[in-house]
C-alpha cells in the first residue's frame with residue numbers, strides 16, 4: 137500500500153522521530169478518480185483533512201475547489217493560488233467578524249444550519265449564496281458527525297426562506313453522511329431529504345440550484361471498501377430517483393477519500409512489556425499516539441493497518457498505546473491488535489492510511505512531544 141516513493145524517501149532521509157509522508161502522485165490519482173466517478177459534480181476538497189501547502193497547490197492546479205472551515209483555511213487556500221470563487225466557507229458555526237473578513241477576501245458561498253447564522257451573513261456578507269445543511273442519521277459511518285451540524289429538513293425550508301427574504305441567494309442544500317461511510321445507501325437517504333426541501337422551496341417560488349453532498353467517501357484501512365466508481369453510480373442513481381429530469385448541480389467535498397491513502401506514518405516501538413509475567417497480552421508503546429497524530433483512534437473508531445519488520449511470523453494479541461503520560465493515550469485495547477511475537481524495542485513500523493486527519497490533529501507539545509512532522513513528496 138505504501139508507495140515505493142515513500143519507502144525510498146524514508147530510507148534515504150531517515151528523518152528523526154515519528155513522521156508522516158504524503159505522496160502527491162496518489163492525491164492526484166484520487167482527484168482524477170473522483171472526477172471520473174462523479175463527472176457532473178464539482179469537487180471541493182475538504183481542507184481540514186490535510187491542509188499541507190503542496191497538497192493545496194496540486195489540487196489548485198488540477199482544477200479543484202475547496203471547502204474551508206475557518207479564516208486561516210481560507211487564507212491557506214488563497215496562498216496556494218485558488219481564486220475566491222473556488223472556496224466555500226462550509227462551517228455552519230462562524231464568528232460574524234470572520235464572515236466579514238471572508239467576504240472582504242471575496243468569499244461568496246457560505247454554509248448555514250440556523251436562522252441565527254443567516255442573520256450574521258446577511259449583515260456582513262450581503263447578497264452572497266448560502267446553502268443549508270440538513271441532518272443525516274450517520275448510520276454506516278465509522279466516524280459519524282453526529283448531530284452537531286445540520287437541522288431537520290423542515291427547518292431547512294424556514295432557514296432558506298429567511299435567507300431569501302434577507303436578500304441572500306438561497307442556493308441549495310448540503311449534508312454529510314458521516315466520515316468513512318461504508319454504506320452506499322446513505323447518500324440515497326440524504327438525497328431524498330434534500331429533494332424534499334427543493335420541492336417545498338419550488339412551491340414557494342424559490343428555485344434552489346445545488347446539492348452539496350459533502351464527504352464521507354471511505355478509504356481502505358483493514359477492510360475492503362466500495363470503489364469510487366461504485367459510489368458514483370449509487371449517487372447518480374439516487375439523484376435520478378429523487379430529482380428525475382430536474383437535476384440540480386452537485387458538489388462533493390471529499391477529505392479522507394482525497395488524501396487518506398496517500399500518507400504513511402513511520403513510527404518506532406518504544407517499549408514492549410506485560411502487566412504480569414504470564415500475561416498473554418503484550419503492551420506495545422509507540423512514539424506516536426492520540427496526541428501527536430492518531431486522534432482518530434478515539435473510541436477505536438479508525439483502525440489503521442500497521443506493517444512491521446516481522447510480518448509473516450507468528451502473531452499475538454497486543455494493546456497498542458502512545459508515548460504520553462495520559463492514560464487516554466491508548467490506541468487499541470478493547471479490540472486487541474495482533475502483532476508479531478518477535479516485535480521488539482526500536483523496531484520501525486509503518487502505519488498506513490494516515491494522510492488525512494493526522495498531522496493537524498496533533499497537539500502542540502503535550503508532555504513535550506512535538507506535533508507530527510509531515511513531508512509531502
Ligand SMILES: *Cc1c(COP(=O)(O)O)cnc(C)c1O
Nearest residue numbers: 182315351352353389390391392
Ligand atoms: C470534514 C468535512 C468533509 C470531509 O469529510 P470526509 O469524510 O473526510 O470526506 C466534507 N464536508 C464538510 C462540511 C466537512 O466538515
